Amino acid sequence: MSSEQVDVKELQRQISKIVDPEIGMPIVEMNLVDRLDVKEGEVDVEYHATTQFCPPVFALKISQDLKDSLTQVKGVKSVRVVVTGHYFADAINRQVNKSLTGSEPAPAEQAPKQ
Numbered sequence: 412m413s414s415e416q417v418d419v420k421e422l423q424r425q426i427s428k429i430v431d432p433e434i435g436m437p438i439v440e441m442n443l444v445d446r447l448d449v450k451e452g453e454v455d456v457e458y459h460a461t462t463q464f465c466p467p468v469f470a471l472k473i474s475q476d477l478k479d480s481l482t483q484v485k486g487v488k489s490v491r492v493v494v495t496g497h498y499f500a501d502a503i504n505r506q507v508n509k510s511l512t513g514s515e516p517a518p519a520e521q522a523p524k525q
Contacts, residue, residue: 415485417454417484417485418486419447421485422447422449422484423447426439426444428480433465433466433469444456444457444458452487452488452489454481454490455493456477458477458492458495459494459495459497460496463496464497465497467503470503474494475507478508491508492508
């Protein structure tokens with residue numbers, strides 16, 4: 412069984428197109444990407460937020476843009492994106508990577524009825 416080779420340079424080109432929506436600069440130029448690993452078509456990318464309190468909507472957008480962009484590269488089977496250094500990192504990572512487990516995140520807890 413042969414697996415199609417993923418072009419790491421193409422992954423890097425796609426990452427270089429991702430722009431921080433708040434600052435308006437590519438995340439690569441801001442040195443936010445910490446790790447890019449590829450193994451048998453599975454891509455793991457890790458980046459850190461510009462600040463711990465970067466608005467979650469922007470961190471989520473960067474994460475989703477990374478996932479969407481890298482998923483389009485020939486030979487990529489799955490993409491896992493991890494943001495670090497953000498106060499809401501766990502929730503952002505769960506949201507962006509929810510399709511990896513094939514399940515939706517648990518619904519928000521409701522207040523008990525009085």
